[in-house]
Amino acid sequence: MTQLPTSTDRKMGLVIDLDTCVGCHACVISCKGWNTENYGAPLSDQDAYGADPSGTFLNRVHSYEVLPTESPAQLIHFPKSCLHCEDAPCVTVCPTGASYKRVEDGIVLVNESDCIGCGLCAWSCPYGAREMDMAEGVMKKCTLCVDRIYNENLPEVDRVPSCVRTCPAGARHFGDLGDPESDVSKLVAERDGMDLMPEMGTKPVNKYLPPRPKDQIEDQIDILAPLLAPVAEEPKGFLGWLDKTLEKL
Amino acid sequence: MHPAPSVIIFTTLSGLGFGLLFFLGLGMPEVTGWVAFVFFLIAYVLAVGGLLASTFHLGHPERAWKAFTQWRSSWLSREGWCAVIALVLMGLFAIGSVFMGERWSLLGWLGALFSLATVFTTSMIYTQLKTIPRWNMKLTPAMFLSFSLAGGALMAGQTSVALPLLLIAALVQILYWRQGDKALASSGTDLGTATGLGQRGSVRAFEPPHTGTNYLLREFVHVVGRKHAEKLRIISFLLAFALPVLFIAIPLEGIALKHLLALLAVVSHLAGVAASRWLFFAQAEHVVGLYYGSDKE
Ligand code: SF4
Ligand code: SF4
Numbered sequence: 001m002t003q004l005p006t007s008t009d010r011k012m013g014l015v016i017d018l019d020t021c022v023g024c025h026a027c028v029i030s031c032k033g034w035n036t037e038n039y040g041a042p043l044s045d046q047d048a049y050g051a052d053p054s055g056t057f058l059n060r061v062h063s064y065e066v067l068p069t070e071s072p073a074q075l076i077h078f079p080k081s082c083l084h085c086e087d088a089p090c091v092t093v094c095p096t097g098a099s100y101k102r103v104e105d106g107i108v109l110v111n112e113s114d115c116i117g118c119g120l121c122a123w124s125c126p127y128g129a130r131e132m133d134m135a136e137g138v139m140k141k142c143t144l145c146v147d148r149i150y151n152e153n154l155p156e157v158d159r160v161p162s163c164v165r166t167c168p169a170g171a172r173h174f175g176d177l178g179d180p181e182s183d184v185s186k187l188v189a190e191r192d193g194m195d196l197m198p199e200m201g202t203k204p205v206n207k208y209l210p211p212r213p214k215d216q217i218e219d220q221i222d223i224l225a226p227l228l229a230p231v232a233e234e235p236k237g238f239l240g241w242l243d244k245t246l247e248k249l
Numbered sequence: 250m251h252p253a254p255s256v257i258i259f260t261t262l263s264g265l266g267f268g269l270l271f272f273l274g275l276g277m278p279e280v281t282g283w284v285a286f287v288f289f290l291i292a293y294v295l296a297v298g299g300l301l302a303s304t305f306h307l308g309h310p311e312r313a314w315k316a317f318t319q320w321r322s323s324w325l326s327r328e329g330w331c332a333v334i335a336l337v338l339m340g341l342f343a344i345g346s347v348f349m350g351e352r353w354s355l356l357g358w359l360g361a362l363f364s365l366a367t368v369f370t371t372s373m374i375y376t377q378l379k380t381i382p383r384w385n386m387k388l389t390p391a392m393f394l395s396f397s398l399a400g401g402a403l404m405a406g407q408t409s410v411a412l413p414l415l416l417i418a419a420l421v422q423i424l425y426w427r428q429g430d431k432a433l434a435s436s437g438t439d440l441g442t443a444t445g446l447g448q449r450g451s452v453r454a455f456e457p458p459h460t461g462t463n464y465l466l467r468e469f470v471h472v473v474g475r476k477h478a479e480k481l482r483i484i485s486f487l488l489a490f491a492l493p494v495l496f497i498a499i500p501l502e503g504i505a506l507k508h509l510l511a512l513l514a515v516v517s518h519l520a521g522v523a524a525s526r527w528l529f530f531a532q533a534e535h536v537v538g539l540y541y542g543s544d545k546e
Contacts, residue, residue, distance in 0.1 A: 002319045002321075002322045002323055003321060003322045018446075025458075028458070052461060052462070053461045054461045054462050054463050054464075055463075056464070057458075057459075057463070060458035060459065060463075061458050062454065062456070062457065062458050062540055062541075063454075063455045063456035064440075064444055064446060064452050064453065064454060064455050065452070065453045065454075065455040066446050066449050066450045066451070066452050066453075067450045067451045067452075067453070068449050068450035069450060074449075075455060076444075076446060078444060080458075080540065089378075089379070089380075091322075092322040092323065093322075093323055093324070093325065093374075093377065093378075094319060094323055095315075095316035095317075095318075095319050095323040095325035095326035095329065096312070096315040096316050096318060096319060096326075097315070097318050097319050098315075114312070114315055115308070115309065115312075116307050116308065116309045116310070116312045116313055116315060116316060117307050117308015117309050118306075118307055118308075118316070118325065119306070119308075119468065120325055120374070122464075122465075122468065123250075123378055123380065123381070123468075123469075123535070124377075124378055124379075124380060125380065125537070126379070126380045126438075126443075126536050126537065127537065127540075128465045128469070128537035128540060131463065131464040131465065132308060132464050132468075134464070136308070137307075137308025137309050138308055138309065139308075194445040195445070196442075196443060196444070196445055197438055197442050197443055197536070198442070199436075199437050199438060199442060200379055200380070200438070200536075201379070208445055210445065210446070210449075211446075211449075
């Protein structure tokens with residue numbers, strides 16, 4: 001059904017910490033690994049070992065340079081996948097009802113047996129979160145690992161999205177962003193979690209934690225400073241007399 | 250956006266075809282028998298041919314019928330309905346005119362209405378997309394409708410109507426280009442809002458997520474040189490509007506000569522609209538390009 005639910009019972013999503021992400025792309029690989037052999041069609045590659053390789057990914061990590069006016073440049077790694085928007089344009093544009101948002105947890109999914117591969121949903125997503133699979137001709141997107149998070153065959157520790165489980169830096173968090181008491185909601189409140197392109201009106205569920213401000217050199221307390229400071233600015237005693245006398249000559 | 254031939258052919262031909270059906274439905278010209286047959290044949294070849302072309306870019310054309318289910322929310326679905334209703338109504342109307350020499354005018358008016366609605370719904374598929382500021386403007390439906398009406402009148406041989414309609418379409422085209430060139434900049438979306446990092450300083454795409462290309466780049470990031478686009482705009486404008494106006498405005502004696510010029514006007518208009526549609530897609534900037542540093546261009 002491509003009409004959006006007016007509200008969802010829960011708002012499951014990710015919180016991504018731009019301060020902690022080290023840009024290792026481990027989440028990209030584990031996402032591809034899990035999702036190519038589970039929910040729906042595999043994530044195909046084209047010309048994988050040739051001159052012009054490309055393939056379907058549900059999560060990609062960009063890197064940006066930010067140049068503040070007052071402080072040194074910063075490099076920020078930026079993982080991006082579906083943000084499971086509350087007002088998801090990708091759902092309403094779909095002509096077939098293949099794209100839908102679940103009432104129980106707010107996850108946005110594609111029913112691949114209904115998808116005609118028209119691509120309109122990818123056109124409507126501001127974040128580039130949907131990719132057409134070139135082998136299968138259907139739209140692929142992040143499922144929030146819907147086949148892991150409720151999967152009782154997995155140990156409890158693994159019942160989170162694959163990217164969250166894998167991230168070696170602990171930069172990815174998973175939980176119910178509709179519950180203000182959840183850990184992820186508290187994290188967002190504490191760290192001023194933000195929306196991407198809020199002006200698009202998509203109301204993303206996933207939040208990004210901005211990088212913490214970096215220390216400034218001026219404000220640093222250097223414990224070695226007293227030991228390294230020059231001992232005497234002005235020569236005193238004999239040297240001082242010599243200095244003055246020589247200057248007078 | 251990637252200027253895929255299937256969508257350019259589709260919007261160009263179907264726009265003209267439904268424009269012609271609109272005038273035939275209104276009884277302009279009032280034709281019956283063989284003449285009507287030829288007119289309707291041309292209109293159906295264009296309208297249906299365009300619709301068929303649009304299915305070529307689908308990953309699963311065999312499931313296309315499912316696109317009729319979501320008319321409550323989806324413009325693409327509504328377009329499907331309008332097109333089928335228009336074609337059925339006008340088909341019945343055509344049977345009356347061609348085989349029975351009858352004009353069922355109510356049917357014709359309804360068919361004309363749905364023909365226009367089809368063009369409008371097509372334009373709304375593009376207009377609704379906030380992600381493409383150049384399309385997300387009121388001038389987009391105005392352009393599709395004015396082009397379709399002008400082309401339809403031209404094909405229907407309604408010279409006195411076609412002349413003002415061509416001038417209106419030409420004006421809309423100029424306004425569309427002028428506003429479109431400013432659309433992305435005035436949308437307020439840039440790499441700063443895309444990453445949420447804009448308040449900290451200037452943001453620059455440092456490293457893409459992968460060394461090769463991907464679906465997003467192929468589909469959404471298409472760069473046309475400005476000079477190239479300027480030239481194409483002039484060519485398209487001359488072909489779509491200037492020449493056809495000239496051809497139909499020349500006062501001429503002799504029916505054969507008039508027909509020849511009318512044909513030239515139609516062919517020129519068709520080529521010009523196709524060029525304009527190529528630009529419509531090729532110049533449209535999708536905001537996802539920002540993530541890949543497309544603001545450098
Ligand atoms: S991020 Fe894109 S694909 Fe995901 S819900 Fe939002 S609009 Fe849809
Ligand atoms: S590509 Fe599939 S899921 Fe996306 S809009 Fe088309 S039919 Fe719907």
